[in-house]
Amino acid sequence: MEINTKPVVQIALAIITAFGFAAFFNNAPTFPFALVTGAAPIGAYIAIGVLTLTTWLFAAYAKERVCLHMCPWPRFQAALLDRESLVVTYQKWRGEPRGKKRAELRPELNNFDALIREATSLDAGRGDCIDCQRCVNVCPTGIDIRDGLQMGCIGCGLCVDACDDVMTKIDRPIGLIRFDVEGSERAGSFKRAPVSFVRPKTLLYALLCLGALTAIIVGVLRMESVLVDIDPQRGQPFVQLSDGSVRNDFSFRLAHRLPELKEVTIHAEGLPGATLRFADAETGHEQVALLLAGDRRVSDRLLISTPPGQAPSGRANIRIVVSDPATGKTLGEVDTYFWGPAR
Numbered sequence: 393m394e395i396n397t398k399p400v401v402q403i404a405l406a407i408i409t410a411f412g413f414a415a416f417f418n419n420a421p422t423f424p425f426a427l428v429t430g431a432a433p434i435g436a437y438i439a440i441g442v443l444t445l446t447t448w449l450f451a452a453y454a455k456e457r458v459c460l461h462m463c464p465w466p467r468f469q470a471a472l473l474d475r476e477s478l479v480v481t482y483q484k485w486r487g488e489p490r491g492k493k494r495a496e497l498r499p500e501l502n503n504f505d506a507l508i509r510e511a512t513s514l515d516a517g518r519g520d521c522i523d524c525q526r527c528v529n530v531c532p533t534g535i536d537i538r539d540g541l542q543m544g545c546i547g548c549g550l551c552v553d554a555c556d557d558v559m560t561k562i563d564r565p566i567g568l569i570r571f572d573v574e575g576s577e578r579a580g581s582f583k584r585a586p587v588s589f590v591r592p593k594t595l596l597y598a599l600l601c602l603g604a605l606t607a608i609i610v611g612v613l614r615m616e617s618v619l620v621d622i623d624p625q626r627g628q629p630f631v632q633l634s635d636g637s638v639r640n641d642f643s644f645r646l647a648h649r650l651p652e653l654k655e656v657t658i659h660a661e662g663l664p665g666a667t668l669r670f671a672d673a674e675t676g677h678e679q680v681a682l683l684l685a686g687d688r689r690v691s692d693r694l695l696i697s698t699p700p701g702q703a704p705s706g707r708a709n710i711r712i713v714v715s716d717p718a719t720g721k722t723l724g725e726v727d728t729y730f731w732g733p734a735r
């Protein structure tokens with residue numbers, strides 16, 4: 393029994409693509425293990441499932457419909473091109489009038505250097521195009537490049553190869569469909585026009601690319617190694633406990649890319665006598681420690697309390713400081729508020 397391996401390969405590629413996307417938003421080195429052991433976030437499984445399914449459906453069934461109706465690239469491409477751009481061109485000057493091979497060839501086409509551009513008719517003989525339709529049949533987006541460059545052309549060059557095969561078989565020079573500048577098509581020559589790379593549009597694109605590259609390099613160099621995010625939790629701004637102390641709850645998130653960072657300490661400034669604890673701790677302290685144990689991303693509920701009678705009246709500015717106990721270095725500071733009962 394013959395096994396059709398095509399869908400298996402397609403689905404495998406779709407899974408790899410989806411995994412690559414999901415890994416971008418997770419800790420890539422540990423992500424595969426977390427996925428296999430079920431420790432990855434539920435969103436990662438959903439993202440991989442949805443992306444695998446859509447990638448496979450698009451690649452296996454929608455195919456060129458994606459290029460024609462969904463991909464925004466052809467719209468950009470049309471705006472990026474100019475008269476000197478290297479595109480797939482049908483050399484109309486030598487191809488027309490198209491006709492079956494049994495029709496006689498236009499006499500001037502036997503001179504390869506001919507630049508003769510006289511109007512010809514079927515009576516005077518056919519052009520080099522024998523209207524075999526191979527260029528149309530091989531085109532993944534189903535367009536006829538002989539009608540001129542179209543938005544659906546993805547520049548794959550399959551029509552170029554197909555037509556070159558045909559030209560070789562009928563003993564005509566290759567290049568009836570070729571990568572060329574549109575200007576060359578107008579000139580009508582068997583030789584390709586020289587391409588000028590230095591043009592206003594190419595200079596502009598080079599400048600834009602250089603600007604984008606510079607922005608990326610500067611962004612990466614300035615990127616923080618530790619990101620700390622602390623926000624007051626939704627709901628009531630404070631809780632007054634039975635012993636008279638006042639507590640505010642915060643959501644605490646830390647992400648870092650320092651392999652040597654094993655532990656951080658957190659304390660609050662601007663709130664005399666305040667104690668801190670994470671949700672699962674029984675008692676608070678002036679400074680709390682958080683073990684990272686290899687985790688690059690931690691989130692927890694941070695509870696800050698003031699002793700009885702020492703809560704501010706209304707809103708007070710505080711600063712929460714995250715430090716590395718091994719070096720004493722401050723890793724992050726977040727300015728936020730602490731709320732107490734108005735007096």
Ligand code: SF4
Pocket residue numbers: 487490520521522523524525526527528538554555558568569
């Ligand atoms: S493959 Fe070449 S010869 Fe055949 S139809 Fe297309 S352009 Fe004409």
Ligand code: SF4
Pocket residue numbers: 480527530531532533534535536537544545546547548549550551552
């Ligand atoms: S280059 Fe590719 S997409 Fe464009 S017309 Fe030729 S076969 Fe079609």
